[in-house]
Amino acid sequence: MDARRAGETLILIGSVVYASSKIWEDTNFHSSLFDSRQYNLWVLTELHLLAGAAALYIMWLSNSLISSKTITSSLLPDLPSKRPASPRIPEPRETNFKKRTPLMFRKKADFGFVWMSVPRNYRECSDDGILTGLLFGPLVSSALLYSSLTLPPSVSPLPSSWRIEAPRFLNSAKGSYNALEALILSRYNLVDLSNLCSTILLFHVCASWWFESRYRVNGSTLDNERKSVPRSAGKRLGYFVLFTLGTTISMLGIKLGLTEFSLGIWQHLSLLEIIVASSFYQCTLYGTVRLAHRGFTLGELGIVGFGGTALFMEFLNVTAARIWPLTTPYIKTYRVPTPLLIFQTALIAGSFLTGFALSPFLILSRHIGQRPVRRMRNPELKLRQRRLLALGFYIGSFVMTMGLIGMWTYWCLGKRNPWLWVILYILEGRKQWSRPALLIYWAALGSLSVAGWNRQLARSRRFxxxxxxxxxxxxxxxxxxxxxxxxxxxxxxxxxxxxxxxxxxxxxxxxxxxxxxxxxxxxxxxxxxxxxxxxxxxHVPTLRLNARRKFFHALTVVMFVPGIAFDPAFTHLSFSVAFALFTFAEYVRYFAIYPFGASIHLFMNEFLDQKDGGTAILSHFYLLTGCAGSLWLEGSSPLLLFTGILVLGVGDALASIIGKRVGIHRWSPTTNKTLEGSFAFTLSVVFSSWLLRLFGLTEKFSTLRYTAVIGMSSILEALSDQNDNVTLPLFSFSLLVLVGTS
Incomplete structure (x- = not known):
């Protein structure tokens, strides 16, 4: 194992172990309806077992590489005679070698895969990020559980600065839980759900390893495919469905066995939740890796899959609470059940549902857009067909939004019109002009930025x-x-x-x-x-690609700091709206929807880097989600709410710029991240937090502990090859919650 991989492993496994110890030692929530101390013991056990399994997997993987490297050198005689044990930074003279070397060896032979997926389905990276996929979900869920367990019983779980109506709670025949008790029990369920998803992911990887080993010749393959994966898409789908059913039955059997022996692991998951969550998580993994081709590593895929599963379970639980309010003990949502949660579910889940429902229009539009005019029997009909398909997509989106999605939101809001609710909510700020002013401010900055870049890039293309x-x-x-x-x-x-x-x-x-x-x-x-x-x-822009991308990081600071400082609840809702708009814009871009598809594609193409080599362009989704994550997870203090903005908008941007310009000392031979960049990351974030404190926008905090957490985040940013726009905010937020900054 190289130093970079070893450092990342120690940080992630150590963080999960630290989270479990904090829950066990520093929390003792008193309730007459459940024993939190007993629950915490099983949380400790679950997290330690998962951390141990991850460590054993990495140790086994590192051990197995010894023989695989020997076989690789014998099968590829044109490889350089002396190669380091870990991947190097590509050099110009290695270009031809990389082109003729199979992807399995170019990306290392220790990658894990979801069942029936192949290397070309994943983003090119020197590391599959298996630990990120396994441990990030449990780490974030443990931090959320810890934050709710440390609240006084008499305090509302809703942050005091959030101007939103009080959370809804149920008074059913099975007991009466207050808002905080319901939130704590829901987050125990979230910890169990994260461990279940991580177990399934590890099961997929190990089963895929074992199945592939039966098809290998001399322990390895020499092409870009896996011998165990058929080339027929229909067969792959069929094998995956069978494996999904088998895995779900296996997880159900484990749950029954644990219950039979009175073991409290996964005790907060019902049998129905095991079936639904297991099936949905696996379908999310496979569907995402196939639709967003080459867009994710395995670790990023695990995070996205867990996030989608958690949102789906919240949707089911909110719906169940509306159908059976008298028999449901509490609303099992992992955030406070306010209208913000309902609107986020409707916007994000609804945008993906709309895409699936209108997929015939989207697929036909892309198919026609890709066909050369000279190959069409009636070339003059191409534009007409594209217009008709675009009209069908726009009308269908309107019908889905106003119909199915709008009616579900209307029903969950207690039969209140969602559009009228939003209008009244916008006009009920501290002053009636505050929220409209924020909207105008965001729209002006966004429009000026996009228009300015469009103008500059158009001039650049002329030359x-x-x-x-x-x-x-x-x-x-x-x-x-x-x-x-x-x-x-x-x-x-x-x-x-x-x-x-x-x-x-x-x-x-x-x-x-x-x-x-x-x-x-x-x-x-x-x-x-x-x-x-x-x-x-x-007449042409002089900024390089890295500076152009970091411009949008800086733009997030200017745009969203006022919103988080003065109205975090409204900013929470606005982030959800922005995510839905980004999703529809990606539909229009990728499927070439008339008349905006080409314009959006040309604009986005100017900001792509090596991490955007897939069919879907995900950088703006990552940036938005990273900035919004602290709000969506409902941080309990103003300083926590600024975590995503400061880490990405200030720290990550300056680390990249300083590291590229003045960085000399690299963290390891296998990464281009430098000590100078990491130091700039830590210093800039801490300095920005102090500025916010001086302006009265955050509470007082311990500079030493805050600096230690940000410093640890900067080290993870330097050592990890996963997309830091999504991993850094989550890691920093979780550690800040666990360490405490007050």
Whole structure:
């Protein structure tokens, strides 16, 4: 195991063990309806067993690599004679080698896979992130449980600064739980659910390893597929359905066995919840890895799958509480059951439901958009067909929103009109203009940013051209360089282009520019007039890709700090609306919905990096979710609510910029993250938190403990290859809850 992988393993496993110890030692919630101390003992047991299983898996995996490397070197004689035990930072001379090396070896041979998935289904990364997928769900759920257990019994679980109606609770025949007791029991259920999902993921990986080993020749494969996975999509789906049924029955059998021997593991999950959660989680894993092709690593897939399963279970429990209010003891939601939770479920779950319901329109639109006009029998009908499909999608989305989704929201709100509720909620702030002012502020910043970048990028594209060999030529300032091998046509008596009154056809036409009254043009760039290049430089953006992406990180700080500071509940709702809008925008982009699909695709394409190599573009989803996570998890203090904004908008952005510009000392040979970048991350976040405190936007906090948590987060950011936009806010939030900052 290389140092980077070992450090990440110690941090994640240590964090889960620390969370379990905090729940056991520092909480003793008193209730006449349940024994929290006994529950905490089994939570401790569950988390320790999961951490131990993760550690054993990593140890077994590291041990098995010894033989696999020997076999790899014998099967690939063209590999370099001396290769390190861990992946290196790619160097220019390795480009050809990477192109001809199979993905299994280029991405390391120790990857885990969901059943019936293959390497090409996952994002290219030096690490599959198995520990992230296994441990992040239990870590976050343990932090939420700890935060509710440490609240005084007389205190409402809803943060005092949130201006929203009081949470709903039930008074049924099975007992009367107050809001805090119901929330604590729900979060015990969440811990059990996270452990169940992690067990299923580990079961998938181990079963996939075992099944693949039966098909390997000499212990390895030499292609981009897995020998145990059939190439037929129908067979893969059939095998996955059978395996899902078998896994669900196995989890049900484990639950029955634990109950038979009076063991409290998974005791807060009913048999029906085991069946539903297990089936839905596995379907989410498979559906996500197939639809968002090459968009996730295994670890990121585990986080997304668990998050989707938790939201789905909340949806079922809210619905059940409305159907059977007299027999349901409490509303089993992992956040406080306010209208914010209902609207978030309707917006996020409803946006995905709409996509599945309207999938025929989406698939046909993409199919027609990809077909060349010359291959169509009636080319003149292509635009008409695209317009009709787009009209069907827009009408269908409107019907789904106003019909099924709107009616469910109306029903869950106690038969209150959701649209009228939102309008009244917007107008009932501290002052009637405060929430409309926030909306105008967000809309203005977002519109100006998108419009400004659209204008700059459009100008930049005018100076990009392709030479006869198909290589890009980019005017300096647009992020690229010239190809010095290109030459302009030499002067000759038969060439009118090089005469005094003509237009150069070499570099000038290649760049899309005309240079009147120019003599013969020698090699680029010396043959192009300096004043013209200077003039062109003023019209194209000079920011590189990394700086362009970090611009949006900084934009989140400017946009959302006022909202979180003055109205976190309204910002919570606004984040949910933004996520739903992003989902519909991705539908329009990927499926080429007329008339906005191409424009959105061209805009998004300018901000893609190596982590956006899949069919779906997910960076903006990650950024939004990371910033909103602290609000959606309902942090108990103002400082916690700012965690996502500070970590991503300030810390991650400055760490990337400082690390690339002045970073020298790398954390390990297998990562490009530097000590200087991590130091900038920690210092900038702590300094920003102090600024918020000086302005009275956060409570007093322990600088030492806060710095220790942010420092640990910066180390994880440096060592982990998973998408830090989603992992860093969750990790920082969980540790801050467990450590305490007051």
């Amino acid at each position: 990009r051209a392709r030479n006869t060999a198909g290589e890009n030529i980019i005017v300096p300032g647009s992020g690229g360089a010239y190809d010095s091998s290109l030459t302009a046509p030499q002067s000759s008596g038969n060439s009118s282009d090089t005469q005094s009154g003509g237009t150069g056809t070499g570099a000038g036409s290649a760049l899309g520019l005309t240079f009147p009254n120019l003599p013969n043009l020698p090699h680029i760039p010396n043959g192009v007039a300096t004043d013209l290049l200077d003039a062109a430089d003023k």
